[in-house]
Amino acid sequence: MNEPSSAQVWIWRVLVAITLAVSAWGVTQLDWSRVAPSWQFLLFALGRSWWLALVAMAIGIAAAMPLALLRVYGPPWPRRAATSLIEAVRATPELMIIFWVYFTLPVITGSQVTAWNAALGSLSVIAAAYLAEVVRAGLYSVPATQREAARALGLKPIAVFRLVVLPQALRNMLPALIAQLVSLFKTTSLVYAIGVMDFFRAVSVTNNAVYAPYPLYLVLAAGYFVSCWTITQVVRRFDPAYQLLE
């Protein structure tokens, strides 16, 4: 690792300082009077986006576990079914999945779903498919020798999985699991298309009411950036070298 030249470090610091100062000045120049009364509404909507992401994540993990186990250890036919399900969801655009659940599923089942349930349902399906791959990678990350050693010690297959494979797999997949939350949080912005009052829609609605695009776009970008960045920092805490990829 070569030391960065101190001149460059200083140029960078000055650049950051200038950018921050100019942005701060720009923020004060904007007209906030029309946006300010809506701050509670906007904050509440941001909370709703977080809630959507977290609940979908929880349902997703619960569904991903059996899917991944089937894909890794399952008998041939269930394994193929799980694989095709995961791959089909991963190959379909997220927006299409949301439309599927909201517009198309009621036609098949004959019963209407609310936009909120459709949003939660489609996000859970998306989360389940992607998380199943994370869990699978986690299971593969435990060397086969660990399993063999545990078997040689006389543990039954279920005990081998529960006591030896799963704890190590969980530790290995933790950064990737949290990283999926970043991606899921960004995906929640798409449910605006079916009328759910998430953060994105709340900002659009406020803009339609008071017309203040510049301050509101700043709020929109800041809300998503701070949320995702916070999750990213949590991932880095667990694994500083982790490569966030989607």
Next chain:
Amino acid sequence: MDWAILWEYRAALASGLAITLAISALAIVGATIVGVLVGCLRGSKSYLLQRLTGTYTELLRNLPLIVKLFFLYFVVGLPALPAALAALVLHQSAYIADVTASGLRSVGAGQIDAGLSLGLKRWQVYRLVILPQTVRVMLPPMTSQYVSVIKNTSVVALIGVADLTFQTQQINVETFRGFEAATAATLLYMLLAGAVIGVMTRWQRRQVAR
């Protein structure tokens, strides 16, 4: 079920597919050029360039695609197609930059020194030693990046670009045959993703065989 509706709307579906295909292809090319460039700069020795490119990826990766898309379309005021293309390129180039940077990192720095000490010029070292190895490492993650681009193009329907997703919704509104239309569109998206995966996997095999 009334699958004949798809035949009736074949022209709409075909034009939607054509637009999705065109946007995907342009966005893939654009995001690859920008992303690889940013990724190479990220791997440079200059502290300033590392920080600048790091900020670029950090900023773009932590914002949802439609925030960028709506910003370019509604606030900047670009026409729909350029806004869609620019948003997709900005979005994916940040990920491709990270793929490139880690690809370059995976080829040890000792290789450059070894190449130079063999008497190769610096550009020859990159062209003959570093690039072939980096490409080999990068192909699998790039495949999933390209599939992401294809899927992400569906978002352009939200600003009124008549792509495959837009046409599906149109059929749903006009005829209430959402199921048939959504099935067709989903299969077409899978086909596109499958084609990209197929081409990239073949390329990958050729790289490994060499």
